[in-house]
Amino acid sequence: MASLRDIRKRIRSVKSTQQITKAMKMVAAAKLRKAQDAILAARPYAQMLDLMISELVARSEAVAHPLLVSRPPKVAELVVLTSDRGLAGGFNSNVIRRASRFLFENAKTYEKVFLSTIGRKGHDYFKKRPVQLRKDFAGLFAKVSYRTAADLAQELSARYVAGELDAVFLVYNEFVSAITQTVSLVQLLPFQGPLGAPAKAGKAEPSPVDFKYEPARPEVLDRLLPQALAVKLYRALLESVASEQGARMSAMENATSNAAEMISNLTLFYNRTRQAVITKELMEIVSGAEALK
Amino acid sequence: MAKLSVEIVTPERRVLSVQAEEAVVPGYHGLFGVRPGHTPFLSLMEPGTLTLRDGGSSQSFFVSGGFAEVSRDKVLVLAESAEPISAIDVAAAKSRLEEAQKKLKGLAAEDARFEVETAAVKREAARIAAAGRR
Numbered sequence: 001m002a003s004l005r006d007i008r009k010r011i012r013s014v015k016s017t018q019q020i021t022k023a024m025k026m027v028a029a030a031k032l033r034k035a036q037d038a039i040l041a042a043r044p045y046a047q048m049l050d051l052m053i054s055e056l057v058a059r060s061e062a063v064a065h066p067l068l069v070s071r072p073p074k075v076a077e078l079v080v081l082t083s084d085r086g087l088a089g090g091f092n093s094n095v096i097r098r099a100s101r102f103l104f105e106n107a108k109t110y111e112k113v114f115l116s117t118i119g120r121k122g123h124d125y126f127k128k129r130p131v132q133l134r135k136d137f138a139g140l141f142a143k144v145s146y147r148t149a150a151d152l153a154q155e156l157s158a159r160y161v162a163g164e165l166d167a168v169f170l171v172y173n174e175f176v177s178a179i180t181q182t183v184s185l186v187q188l189l190p191f192q193g194p195l196g197a198p199a200k201a202g203k204a205e206p207s208p209v210d211f212k213y214e215p216a217r218p219e220v221l222d223r224l225l226p227q228a229l230a231v232k233l234y235r236a237l238l239e240s241v242a243s244e245q246g247a248r249m250s251a252m253e254n255a256t257s258n259a260a261e262m263i264s265n266l267t268l269f270y271n272r273t274r275q276a277v278i279t280k281e282l283m284e285i286v287s288g289a290e291a292l293k
Numbered sequence: 294m295a296k297l298s299v300e301i302v303t304p305e306r307r308v309l310s311v312q313a314e315e316a317v318v319p320g321y322h323g324l325f326g327v328r329p330g331h332t333p334f335l336s337l338m339e340p341g342t343l344t345l346r347d348g349g350s351s352q353s354f355f356v357s358g359g360f361a362e363v364s365r366d367k368v369l370v371l372a373e374s375a376e377p378i379s380a381i382d383v384a385a386a387k388s389r390l391e392e393a394q395k396k397l398k399g400l401a402a403e404d405a406r407f408e409v410e411t412a413a414v415k416r417e418a419a420r421i422a423a424a425g426r427r
Contacts, residue, residue: 041306048302048371052335052360146304150373151409158408211364214321214336223337224360227373234304 004277007270011263018259024087025252028245032178035242038144039175042238046231053224056217059210065218066161067225070190073166077114077134077156078102079188081172081236082122083244084141089251091173091181091244092121098183099171103131110167118237144241149234150227157226160189172236173243179250181243188232191225295329299345301354301370308354308375316368317344318361327363334363340419342378343370353378355423357416381424390417 002010080099082092099122103113114134117123123136140148159165168189173181213220299316301308316327319341327334340357359372393413400407 038305042304044307045302045304045371048369049360052362052371056335146373149304154409154412155406162403211333211335211362214334220335220337220360227359231304 002273004270004273007266007273011266011270014259014262014266018256018263021252021255021259025249025256028249028252032242032245032249035238035245036175039235039238039242042231042235046235049224049228049231053221053228055211056221056224059217065191065221065225067157067189067191067229071163071166073110075112075114075165076106076110076167076169077116077159077165079116079118079156079168079170080122080126081170081240082117082119083240084120085244086121087251088244088248089254091247092119092125094181094183095171095173096122096125098185099126102169102171102185114165119240140237141241144237146230146234149237150230153226153230153233156189157229165189170233170236172240173247175239175242175246178246181247186232186236188229191229295366296347297327297329297366297368299368299370301343301356301372301375303372303375305374308372311345311347313345313347315346317342317346318368318370319343319356320361327368329366331363331366333365334361336361338370338372340416342423343372343375353423355381355420357420358412378423381420383421383424386417386420386424390414390421393417 078099080095082095086092099115103115106113112132114132115126116135116137117126117133118137118140120138123133123138126133137152156165156168160168167187169185170188171183171185174184176182296312296314297316298310299313300310314328317324318327318336319339320336321339322336324341325336338356338359338361341355343354343356345352345354354375355378356370356372356375359370361371362369390413393410396406397410397414400410
């Protein structure tokens with residue numbers, strides 16, 4: 001049977017673990033709030049950009065843009081968005097599982113599927129597997145800014161336009177609420193955006209007069225589309241960060257309550273053991289005194 | 294007199310939403326001024342200085358490319374980034390410029406990163422120039 005000292009030691013260690021998980025939960029909650037604010041702050045820009053594009057598309061007849069052209073699918077790239085840190089419940093494994101499923105399902109559709117990873121966890125997983133790992137965008141989470149998303153988008157679209165890639169997909173955690181995250185897989189290129197629904201432009205009460213464009217429309221569209229792609233990526237990044245914090249928060253919450261349960265069980269066991277020891281000693285004393293009679 | 298309502302929005306936040314009498318925007322073909330009653334207009338923006346005047350006061354921002362839309366006395370500026378001229382950190386901009394130039398040297402024109410770094414060089418150079426004029 002475990003000695004009293006051993007049990008005491010156990011209780012102490014569980015208690016300190018609980019303190020750590022509690023602290024991690026608080027930190028995650030604070031970071032989650034910040035991440036949610038960032039998502040909200042990014043919304044006006046995305047909305048206005050969508051509006052601009054749909055207005056532009058509604059006014060021009062045929063839109064032909066290299067980012068809109070779909071080609072016979074040969075080479076695809078899947079961008080896997082995970083986090084740098086673990087201890088976030090199923091956050092990373094969900095994304096990784098979805099990515100693996102995509103690879104499995106599309107093994108026949110595409111001749112080749114490249115993988116790019118954002119976040120250390122995804123990279124650590126896939127570098128040990130037989131997949132074509134093209135690039136790891138490391139250290140991106142030190143500072144999530146629009147710039148990083150824009151650079152990434154530019155690189156992807158440059159490779160798409162150059163014909164190196166025929167499709168680009170992104171798998172990431174979508175932020176639903178602090179306790180719910182859903183893995184979502186979206187197609188980034190060929191571009192699918194507000195262009196699909198140009199009818200929506202009517203809602204924005206288009207000005208009766210046509211805009212003057214400087215330079216001409218195609219060039220403007222040329223700049224708007226990569227921008228929209230960058231905004232999409234940026235949003236995915238923000239959502240992923242928020243999801244990570246949300247997932248960590250609930251994982252740590254669970255860990256903390258598990259620790260509490262363990263402590264109460266251990267304390268009960270400790271008290272019982274202590275009682276048993278006392279009873280045993282008493283009996284020894286009594287029987288010793290009895291023997292002396 | 295009617296006033297323009299000017300809004301500057303970046304992907305990261307809404308920077309500014311004010312009334313002004315005149316806005317000078319770094320357009321695709323150089324600076325253009327907007328006053329109330331301007332024709333509907335959409336221009337690409339180059340990295341440069343955006344100035345707003347209202348009464349006797351004026352405020353300037355550095356914008357690093359994007360779009361400017363003018364319609365019905367509303368100026369909507371969608372900038373990749375925007376910051377008050379006075380808040381530019383010249384030393385940081387210089388180090389970013391040098392870094393981008395160094396990276397650019399090692400790249401071929403066909404490289405996917407080439408465009409990215411070229412844009413960075415242009416942006417940071419414009420930022421430093423804007424700071425020089427404050």
